[in-house]
Amino acid sequence: MRIVFMGTPEFAVPSLEALAAAHDVTLVVTRPDAVRSRGKKLEPSPIKARALGLGLPVLETRRMDAEAIDAVRAVAPDLICVVAFGCILPDELLAVAPLGAINVHGSLLPRWRGAAPIQRAILAGDERTGVSIMRVAHNLDAGAWCRQVSVPVGTKTASQLFDELARIGAHELVAAVAQIADGTATWHEQNPALVTIAEKVKKGEMRLDPFDACATNALRIQASTDAAPARCQVAGKGVRIVLAAVAGDDAPHVATGDVVLGHGRVFLGCADGVLEPLRVKPDGRREIDASAWVQGLRATDGATWGRA
Incomplete structure (x- = not known):
């Protein structure tokens, strides 16, 4: 399957590696180089660095404007896969791929939609959290999901949960792509009454x-x-x-x-x-x-x- 991958941080790297091993990743879209450490030097995003290491073409952009959408359209993807890209995706982009766009989200949706689901689950004292593979929809993290995996929080630090859920998310993403390709994916709409919002932690x-x-x-x-x-x-x-x-x-x-x-x-x-x-x-x-x-x-x- 021809896939455009969109992501930026370390959390997204296992998903990119798993997709690149199983499918034709025709383009990787990520945020531009930024100051990411105390050295005050511009550094590539973890996704850009890994994509280049895998020999994949990379598009850097701060937002999905008409030019960026045209670049995605030009590689004719069957599906767009998103993992913590870092900006809102316009409806025009979601219509580019015949199979739409799916996202790896670090929570058990509809709990903890938003920017910081892992930290919010810990701060709230949740006993369990997990990963959801969901359709990208117009509203933030509101799409139906086709796969979920739950894990205990326990005493795991945010860093430990990030690593665990990144690995699980990569596995579930590849499984979801296979189900979408053969038409066996089962989609579950989110219950609006159970929605909680994971705002960025200040x-x-x-x-x-x-x-x-x-x-x-x-x-x-x-x-x-x-x-x-x-x-x-x-x-x-x-x-x-x-x-x-x-x-x-x-x-x-x-x-x-x-x-x-x-x-x-x-x-x-x-x-x-x-x-x-x-x-x-x-x-x-x-x-x-x-x-x-x-x-x-x-x-x-x-x-x-x-x-x-």
Whole structure:
């Protein structure tokens, strides 16, 4: 089958690789090079880099204007496959391919339509999330779906879920393409009454707060990403908490907002219990285990912590 693939971030790479191995990917459409790291240099999107490595033609565009749509039309795709491309797709584009356009979405639709489904599932304390293969429709993430896979969230970080769902999404995408090709795909319309919206996560939402519940702070840390990290101040210094756990019965009593150190461990008092950082990234330093971080905190034993 002739396929145009549209995607940008690392999440989309497994899907591109799987499609390229099974079908004729005639064009890869991605967002233009951008500053993506602290080096402040223009870098290709992960999809552009992988497409070039696979020897596939690449079109870079910020939006699907008439010129970009003409470029897609020129390669005569049977189907358009979209994975986190990064902009709204016009109806004119959706009509280019005879079999339409499908999308890999990182949630169990209709729950968590929108930009940040994986982080929102974690922040909401959802027990399960997953992947949906859906038709691209005029309204955002509103199309019918033909395949879904559910996975437990548990204590998986956002990064771990991204990787897991990217792999599952690639497998399900290839399976969906095969079913669409032979006419066996079964489509399920979304129930509007069950729709929730996964708005982009703002940095301010991820600030850890001693006056919030332990579980709330722990979910922020679990959902943390480089774009929206879980941060606080400990002893007056900024730090990103990369990994943490709600402390068990062996933890000392720690008053709300206080910091207690002991035996290579750090304990932060929250409104209803104690949070124990396990990995941290102090401002201006590399990521380290909390057992190493505690050595630099010893001079401030008995300090306080709060919002960054």
